Structure formats: C-alpha cells, structure tokens
Amino acid sequence: MKKLSSLNKSLPDLTKKLKKYREVLLANLVMIGEIPAPTFKEEHRIEFILNRFAEAGLTESMIDEGGNGVGLISGSESDDNKKAILISAHADTIFPASTDHTMQVSSDQIIGPGVADNALGLATMVTLPYIFEDLGIKLKNDLVLLANVKSLGKGNLEGIHFFLDNSTLEYQSAICLEGIQLGRLSYSSIGMLRGEITCTVPESYDWSRFGDASAILTLNEVINKINDMRLPSRPRTSIVMGSIAGGTSFNTIARDATLGFEVRSESQEVVEKAGETIQDIVLEVSSKTGDQVDLEIVSKRAPGGVPFAHPLTKCARSVMEKLDIEPRLAPSVSELSALIEKDIPALTLGITIGERTFKRNETIQIEPIYKGLAQVIGILMAADGGYCE
Amino acid sequence: MSNLQSWIDNNTYHHSEFWDLKKLVEIKKKKNLKISLCLPTLNEEKTIGKEIIIFRSELMERYPLIDEIAVIDSGSTDNTLEVSKNFGADTYLATDILPDLGPKKGKGENLWKAIYQLKGDIIVYVDADISNIHPRFVYGLVAPLIYRDEVKYVKGFYDRPLALSGNVRPSGGGRVTEILVRPLFSLFFPELTAMIQPLSGEYAVRREVLDQIVFPIGYGVETSHLIDVYSKFGLEAFAQTDLDKRIHENKDTQDLGKMAFGILQTFIKRAKALDIIDKAEHTTILRQFQAKRDHYEQKLIEIIEDERPPMIEIEEYRKKFNR
Numbered sequence: 001m002k003k004l005s006s007l008n009k010s011l012p013d014l015t016k017k018l019k020k021y022r023e024v025l026l027a028n029l030v031m032i033g034e035i036p037a038p039t040f041k042e043e044h045r046i047e048f049i050l051n052r053f054a055e056a057g058l059t060e061s062m063i064d065e066g067g068n069g070v071g072l073i074s075g076s077e078s079d080d081n082k083k084a085i086l087i088s089a090h091a092d093t094i095f096p097a098s099t100d101h102t103m104q105v106s107s108d109q110i111i112g113p114g115v116a117d118n119a120l121g122l123a124t125m126v127t128l129p130y131i132f133e134d135l136g137i138k139l140k141n142d143l144v145l146l147a148n149v150k151s152l153g154k155g156n157l158e159g160i161h162f163f164l165d166n167s168t169l170e171y172q173s174a175i176c177l178e179g180i181q182l183g184r185l186s187y188s189s190i191g192m193l194r195g196e197i198t199c200t201v202p203e204s205y206d207w208s209r210f211g212d213a214s215a216i217l218t219l220n221e222v223i224n225k226i227n228d229m230r231l232p233s234r235p236r237t238s239i240v241m242g243s244i245a246g247g248t249s250f251n252t253i254a255r256d257a258t259l260g261f262e263v264r265s266e267s268q269e270v271v272e273k274a275g276e277t278i279q280d281i282v283l284e285v286s287s288k289t290g291d292q293v294d295l296e297i298v299s300k301r302a303p304g305g306v307p308f309a310h311p312l313t314k315c316a317r318s319v320m321e322k323l324d325i326e327p328r329l330a331p332s333v334s335e336l337s338a339l340i341e342k343d344i345p346a347l348t349l350g351i352t353i354g355e356r357t358f359k360r361n362e363t364i365q366i367e368p369i370y371k372g373l374a375q376v377i378g379i380l381m382a383a384d385g386g387y388c389e
Numbered sequence: 390m391s392n393l394q395s396w397i398d399n400n401t402y403h404h405s406e407f408w409d410l411k412k413l414v415e416i417k418k419k420k421n422l423k424i425s426l427c428l429p430t431l432n433e434e435k436t437i438g439k440e441i442i443i444f445r446s447e448l449m450e451r452y453p454l455i456d457e458i459a460v461i462d463s464g465s466t467d468n469t470l471e472v473s474k475n476f477g478a479d480t481y482l483a484t485d486i487l488p489d490l491g492p493k494k495g496k497g498e499n500l501w502k503a504i505y506q507l508k509g510d511i512i513v514y515v516d517a518d519i520s521n522i523h524p525r526f527v528y529g530l531v532a533p534l535i536y537r538d539e540v541k542y543v544k545g546f547y548d549r550p551l552a553l554s555g556n557v558r559p560s561g562g563g564r565v566t567e568i569l570v571r572p573l574f575s576l577f578f579p580e581l582t583a584m585i586q587p588l589s590g591e592y593a594v595r596r597e598v599l600d601q602i603v604f605p606i607g608y609g610v611e612t613s614h615l616i617d618v619y620s621k622f623g624l625e626a627f628a629q630t631d632l633d634k635r636i637h638e639n640k641d642t643q644d645l646g647k648m649a650f651g652i653l654q655t656f657i658k659r660a661k662a663l664d665i666i667d668k669a670e671h672t673t674i675l676r677q678f679q680a681k682r683d684h685y686e687q688k689l690i691e692i693i694e695d696e697r698p699p700m701i702e703i704e705e706y707r708k709k710f711n712r
Binding site: 022023024026027028030031057102103104106108130212231 | 434435436438441442445446447449451452468470472475476477520521523636643645
C-alpha cells in the first residue's frame with residue numbers, strides 16, 4: 001500500500017491540473033445533454049459519443065448490437081498480463097424527446113433536464129481519453145468506456161446486460177459514473193422489485209350509476225392495503241410509491257389509474273415475499289370491486305456486491321479521503337447490480353453536487369467537478385496499479 | 390442575371406461540407422490567417438456562457454481555428470460580462486473602445502468597434518442569443534474564406550421549412566426579409582436576392598472589406614453591408630452557408646416594425662447615393678426562394694402593378710355624366 005499512498009499524494013495537484021479541461025468537459029456536457037435520449041431512443045446521443053471516441057483516436061470504438069456505445073483504450077501490458085477496467089455511464093434519460101433540452105450555463109452552475117442524470121457522467125467518461133492523452137496518462141490494463149443504453153425504468157439495464165453477456169474481455173473492476181452526488185460510494189446492490197399496478201373500470205360498466213365507481217378509488221384501495229403491509233426493519237426494507245397517473249378530467253369517472261412502485265430490501269427473500277403479498281392484494285381488490293386490477297413486474301434485482309472491506313472500496317475511500325470528499329455509502333439499484341451479477345467488483349461514484357434531479361431545471365455545480373474527476377482518475381489509476389484486487 | 394443560379398450553385402454551402410476541421414486548421418495555418426470571433430451582447434447571460442464554452446472547447450482547444458473570442462457589450466445590466474470573463478472570453482465595453490469618438494448605442498456600433506479592437510484577418514460575428522449553439526455557426530462561415538481567396542464576405546442562413554408539401558418547400562428568411570428586404574432587393578438590386586437570408590446576424594468577413602465599409606449602428610447594418618460590399622466588390626465577393634436550425638427568441642410584430650423602419654432608412658440613403666431610385670419603375674419580377682431537397686433555386690414571380698387613370702380623364706365617362 002506504500003505506492004498507493006504516493007499515488008494519492010499527487011491527487012490534490014491533479015485536481016488543480018484538471019481545471020484546464022473545463023471548457024472541453026463542459027462543452028461535451030452541454031452537447032451531450034442537448035441531444036434527447038429517452039430510454040430506448042438513445043441512438044443520436046450514442047452516435048455523438050462514438051464520434052468523440054473516434055476523434056480521440058479510439059480506433060476500436062463501436063456501437064454494439066445492443067445499441068451501446070463502446071470505446072477501448074488499449075493497455076500497455078501484453079495481452080497475457082492485462083485485464084480490463086470498465087467505466088460505464090448510462091446514456092438514457094427520463095425526459096421525452098419533446099422536452100426542451102436546452103442547457104443553460106452560468107458562472108458556477110449548469111441547468112437543464114438530465115444534466116446530472118446522466119449527461120455529466122457521460123461527459124466525464126467521454127472526456128477521459130482527451131485528458132489521458134494530454135496528461136500523458138497511460139494505463140497498463142485495457143480501459144473500456146461504455147455508454148450503456150436502455151438502463152432506466154422499463155429499459156431494466158438491458159444495455160449493460162447485453163454488453164456484459166457478450167463482452168469477451170475479463171474485467172478486473174468497474175466504475176459506474178453518475179453526475180451526482182459527489183461523495184456517493186455505492187458498492188452493493190439491494191434487492192429490488194419494481195412494478196406497475198393498473199386498475200381499469202370495465203367497458204360494460206353502467207355509467208348511469210352516479211359516481212360511485214372510479215379506477216382511482218379502486219387504486220386508492222390498493223394503495224391503502226400496500227401501506228398497511230408489515231415490513232421488517234431488519235433486514236432493512238421499504239416500499240416506494242413512486243408515481244401515480246389516472247383519469248382525464250374533473251367531471252368524468254376515471255376509467256383507468258396506474259401506480260408505479262418499488263420494493264427495496266437487503267434481503268431477496270423479503271423482496272419476494274412483499275411481491276407475493278402485493279399480488280394477493282391486487283387479486284383481493286379486483287374480486288371485491290369487480291374492476292380489473294393488474295400487476296406488471298417491470299424489473300427485479302438481486303442484492304449483492306463487494307464487502308465494505310474489499311480492496312476496491314478501500315482504495316476508493318482512501319482516494320476520496322485524500323481529496324477531502326466525505327464518502328456517503330449507499331446501496332444502488334442501477335448498473336452496479338448488473339456488474340455484481342457477473343461477479344465484477346464495482347463501484348458507483350458521483351461527480352459533483354447538484355439538485356432538482358428529474359426536473360427540467362435539474363442543476364449541477366461546476367466547481368466540485370474537478371474533484372469528482374480527480375477521484376475517478378485516482379481510483380482508476382489505483383485499480384490499474386493493482387491496489388484494488 | 391442569367392448566371393445568378395450558377396452563383397447560387399457555386400457559392401451556397403451547407404456547413405456539413407466543412408466537417409473536416411483538421412484540414413481547415415491546416416490550410417488556415419498555411420495561409421497564415423488570424424481569425425477573431427466577436428460576440429456582440431446586451432443582456433445575454435442566459436446563452437453567452439454556453440456559446441463561449443463550446444467555441445473555446447471545439448474551435449480553440451481541440452481544433453485551433455479561432456485565435457480570440459471577444460465579447461463586445463453595449464452595457465448589459467445582467468451577468469453577461471461576468472459569465473463571459475469567467476469562461477475565458479476577452480470582454481470589452483463598446484464605450485471603452487475608441488472613447489474619444491463619443492458613445493453611440495446599437496449592435497452595429499459593437500461590430501464596428503470590433504474591427505479596431507480585434508486582431509484577426511477575418512472577423513466572425515455571431516449573435517449571442519442562440520440557444521442551440523454549435524461550432525458549425527463559426528466554421529461554416531469561416532471555411533469558404535479559408536478555402537477560397539476570392540470570397541470576402543460569408544453570410545449564414547437557416548432553413549426554415551414552414552410547409553413541407555411534396556419535395557419543394559418555400560425557403561428563405563424571416564418576416565422582415567420576405568416582406569421588406571426581398572421586395573426591395575428585387576426592385577433595386579436583383580442580384581442581391583441571391584442571398585437567402587440577408588438579415589441573418591451571423592457572418593464572417595475579411596478585414597480589408599470591413600475597414601472599407603460604413604456601419605449603421607442600428608437595425609440597418611446587415612442590409613447596408615450587402616449593398617456596400619456588392620457595390621464595391623460585386624456579387625462574387627459573397628458566399629453563404631446553410632447553418633441548419635437556429636433557435637432564438639422570436640420578436641413580436643411591433644419590434645419587427647422598428648427593425649423594418651431602420652432598414653428602410655439605411656436603404657433609401659443608399660438608393661439615393663447610388664442614384665437608382667428610378668430603376669424600380671421597370672422591374673416587375675419578385676425573386677423568392679424555394680428549396681428542392683438540398684438544392685436552392687429562385688422562384689421568379691411577375692407582379693405587374695398596372696394602373697388606370699382617374700375616371701375623369703375618360704371621354705366616355707365625361708359624356709355620360711356630363712362633366
């Protein structure tokens with residue numbers, strides 16, 4: 001670990017050096033962020049990223065059959081002696097193409113839909129080859145840069161799953177990049193089940209009956225019952241009621257209503273059990289009201305990850321400490337879980353501080369970016385040096 | 390006039406023809422050209438930061454096409470100058486340049502003072518209110534000047550497909566262009582109607598042309614440039630580049646009225662000086678534009694405003710009514 005500490009010593013200096021890439025990084029951020037990329041329709045954004053890879057001389061970059069943008073910086077070691085390190089950032093956003101994607105740049109912050117999630121993660125990844133070239137950083141291992149598509153919501157990590165299922169390289173470790181929050185250190189994935197419950201009033205319903213039925217009322221019944229479910233405090237478990245939609249106007253009975261929810265737990269068994277209970281609730285309410293109530297499971301993840309004391313997590317913590325970044329440990333349900341499934345030691349990191357995620361005026365701070373970037377490069381170099389295995 | 394279409398074909402570009410920035414920078418270096426980018430501003434804090442970041446990153450750091458970025462401000466009361474400085478642009482107050490000449494206020498003033506303040510052999514002017522800014526706004530305009538020595542003035546235009554029926558679409562400028570400038574040019578300077586968007590605020594010009602022409606400080610600056618450069622150097626000095634879509638805030642009709650009034654003043658001054666007011670009497674062809682796929686062509690429409698004399702001059706009338 002002696003060498004790692006000398007590597008870490010150079011980090012504060014690196015933060016200063018990185019300031020000179022401000023325009024290049026922010027220009028990438030703005031240009032990427034202004035290309036709409038709703039889940040399943042990321043191709044224009046991926047094309048831009050591929051162009052950047054090509055301009056940076058990453059000759060082996062390509063769009064894989066799953067639609068992911070992939071770039072490769074070959075390591076200096078011979079093929080037998082090297083593995084690969086993966087950096088991934090999801091390319092899709094929750095915003096439809098019709099949203100105005102204009103980014104607004106002021107002296108200290110950038111505002112725009114998806115700027116934090118995940119234009120900044122992508123811009124950081126896309127700028128890395130340029131920075132490495134300019135600073136003369138050469139890794140021993142192969143560095144694979146992955147802009148993975150179909151990640152969010154119903155995409156259900158399809159892009160990264162496809163990539164990992166088909167990649168022929170052996171990965172030593174992986175880092176997932178998210179725009180915010182700086183200090184985020186996710187190394188484990190929690191069990192998760194995401195579903196949609198849709199209530200529909202049958203077509204044949206007698207509309208002359210005055211207002212005593214509505215898909216919203218039925219859904220309300222479902223919600224109350226889910227709310228009454230008993231969840232264990234250990235292993236930690238929670239149900240997020242994430243979104244609700246239904247009905248059309250003030251004065252018409254709602255024909256349909258939909259709830260989006262997520263069960264999260266440290267235990268897979270509890271997740272499964274909660275899922276079964278919700279299925280029972282759906283059946284019960286359906287038979288009681290005569291309305292159609294359907295449960296669709298959108299995605300599922302198994303809990304897992306590297307332990308807290310794993311060298312990769314340790315490395316990350318020591319790099320963050322050197323940069324005065326306070327690590328905030330939080331489990332993740334994103335790309336990390338796909339990597340964990342493949343037994344690749346992986347982390348999720350945030351690049352800067354920001355707020356109003358998922359809103360059109362999503363905002364990130366510019367100044368902390370350099371630290372966030374130094375942290376990524378620091379951990380990468382430590383991993384490349386073999387300190388994280 | 391018969392060769393107007395061939396001028397359009399030879400001197401009208403699409404920015405995508407100049408995607409090879411590496412090559413562009415090489416030739417620029419070989420020809421030892423210096424290029425300055427001027428962004429005239431007045432309360433543009435919302436868009437200026439992004440413009441500077443993108444131009445610096447793409448056209449200074451990655452491909453050293455431009456040598457300086459200067460913001461010339463008319464006295465913004467918002468954070469325009471602070472944001473510009475922060476992202477590394479050179480910032481000037483128009484009133485601080487050539488202060489002895491006294492202050493005048495208007496965009497044209499900033500453009501004119503840029504000639505004195507900036508170092509470039511070529512100056513590119515780009516409005517600061519473009520929200521979908523892209524490097525093409527600069528390299529698309531500069532490239533014809535770098536590749537072709539005889540070209541002196543390159544104007545940007547933006548395709549605005551208003552109606553897409555079949556494969557022919559009307560093409561051209563904004564409302565003031567179509568209602569005022571194109572009819573005026575059709576009457577007095579038919580060759581200038583070859584400019585698809587005479588009023589666009591984005592253009593790149595060689596210094597030896599800029600220092601030879603008068604600058605109206607207000608709305609008339611673009612119109613006067615076209616007339617003056619045309620009178621001095623001919624149509625061959627111009628080229629134009631399609632810069633695709635440009636998004637900015639739309640002006641309301643009253644503002645357009647002000648703009649039209651300013652343009653008309655500038656125009657009449659020149660028409661008088663060139664003694665061409667009478668010329669209009671014999672012209673009956675209005676020249677508009679249409680685009681067929683990527684090809685632009687003029688549409689000539691004959692509009693004869695024939696007139697009848699006062700009825701009193703007609704003999705039959707006088708007889709009938711005994712007058």
